[in-house]
Amino acid sequence: MLSIRNIVKQYAGHTALNDVSLEVNKGQVFGLLGPNGAGKTSLIRIVNQITAPDSGEIYFNGEKLNQSHINRIGYMPEERGLYKKMEIGEQMIYLARLKGMSRDEAVKRLRYWFEKLEIQAWWNKKIEELSKGMQQKAQFVSTVVHEPDLIILDEPFSGFDPVNAELIKDEVLELNRKGATILFSTHRMESVEELCDSIILLNKSKKILDGTVKDIKNSYRNATYLIEYTGDKLTFDGSQPFSVDEETVTDDSNTIKVKLNAGTSANEVLNYLIPKTSINMLQEVVPTMNEIFIEKVSKLN
């Protein structure tokens, strides 16, 4: 539904985005990853038409991105805030109407969300009178009240307290199940594996990796296994079908991290080891996104 093609964006003297392309499919939860300063916010601002790219094109549902798509996108920026001296209900109506909703429709949708997030009692309160948590809920409501097809969240979990972060995450996933496409940026890798279908990894204004989380993880499997056994410590003479990377010895068990020789499988490893010792565990070592991220970034540096 969102196709970003060869985007280049330069600010005086430095390049924020260098030929970045990506495809977001309908109904996906898409993660935009990268260290600080990689160009995530620049890309998000371009998708939101806050700034325009120097070159490159963006297609939204097959059409070239234009002003009419603004109402189909919900955006929660990294730097969040609301008018402090304005009443919350009135302010939410204002923001919804800026997204093209009628007043009546906005009120109806807002009532629904306020009740859902249990902030309906605060309708006539000014933002400055609300607790931080309430403000964060209100901020989220203003992002999704116009039922956008694409929800863009810039660092959604930073700045939220853990309870609200969890609540927002659940609401976002529920919206996703109802058909909304989610694009969010983060530098917190652990949230990626839990939430994302696909990711793009940006570093220093360039795309260095993209694809589905599953594919990426598979491609980073390198036939490494963790094996735990009990009994006497084994010694290896080089005839075994693997090489040993690490050995850890504790009082009641031994653990080895092994890398399989080319053309061998885990079964052969077991066949080799079973006669010699008793196996407690054999587990494939799949790199976490965090490890992939660090590996990718440090390799490039």
Add this chain to the structure above:
Amino acid sequence: MEKILLIIQREYLTRVRKRAFIVMTLLVPGLIAAMFAIVIYMAKQQEQIVHTIYVLDESSAFKGKFHDSKSKKYVTIDYPLTAAKDTMQQHENDMLLYIPSATDKKDSVTVYAKKKSTLSLADDIQTELNNIATGNSMVQAHIDTVQLHKIKSNIHVQAQELTDAGAKSANVGASYALGFAGAILIYMSLFIYGAQVMRGVIEEKTSRIVEVIVSSVKPFQLMLGKIIGVGLVGLTQFLLWIILSTIVTQLIGGGGGGHNAQPSPVTQFTSNLGENIVYELSCFIFYWITGYMLYSALFAAVGSAVDSETETQQFMFPITLPLLFAYLLSVSYFFQAPDSPLAVWLSIIPLTAPVVMMVRIPFGVPGWQLGLSMALMIAGFLFATYVAARIYRVGILMYGKKASYKELAKWFFYKE
């Protein structure tokens, strides 16, 4: 377009509902009413006092020739000066006019009063004495005073303005006062409402809501909506001031005065202006609007470049300088020399024109100068809005970055 209207609506309503707006709107007519009431009260007090002037005329030359007036009553007495002085001590508003037998000497006529006599009253008496003395002398010199009265001309200078439509009577005073007031009003409102625009921009930037809004509308729409919204607040305030001031001064003038009620100063003022009022008011409105648009755009750009109001100083200075310069010169010098080259040029340059032109208008401005000034005003505010918008769109998204002039120039040249 619909979104700009929404923004204008919000900017307008949030400001008009503020307590400060309501207080200011009521306070100014209240002050005018209070001033007006004091003036009327003072005038009434003055009228009610009737001074009784006891005339002790030893020369007998003035006997029976004094004329009573509303505030003066002459009573001739014939007891000696010392006794007369004693009676004076007891009455506050009474005076004793002592005319010795020989009046040809200077300083011989004396007025005694318990209170220091007011200057105008002493003047009145002096004029009257002189008139009587002159008359007496004429009679003595066998001059026919009746004949003389006929000959004596009574010239009163009336200001006439030469226009294409022929001579037109104009009250220079009222016209001038309007120009002067216009200059001060424009000067003040450019600051007051320009600063409101700036504060609004800073508020949006520091509260970080601006990024949410510019994901729905273009930064230019947000800036324009804010400028127009605040401008309408200013116009509303002026309109309410004029209406409320007229009402309260009418009420005070009509209610307290009875049959000799004075017309309200506003109606008195406007009737004095005659046909000029339409011309001067339209000039005022034109310069108010274009001047406000020009300066508030600059103020908006300043607001977008900073993170708090305290940081605005370095950018405010070059903006306020021409305005202050124009204002000080206008009130001190230009109204005496409205056609001096400096006044002419400053009334054409957009940054100073709104204030300086207001002072010049009552004295008549050549058509080409007014036309050029207005054309440049429109060009000026369009240009200022363009420059400001380019700085604004980048500035509002730059958090925690100290901006310098170099930085602002860079922002200006950023592509979309």
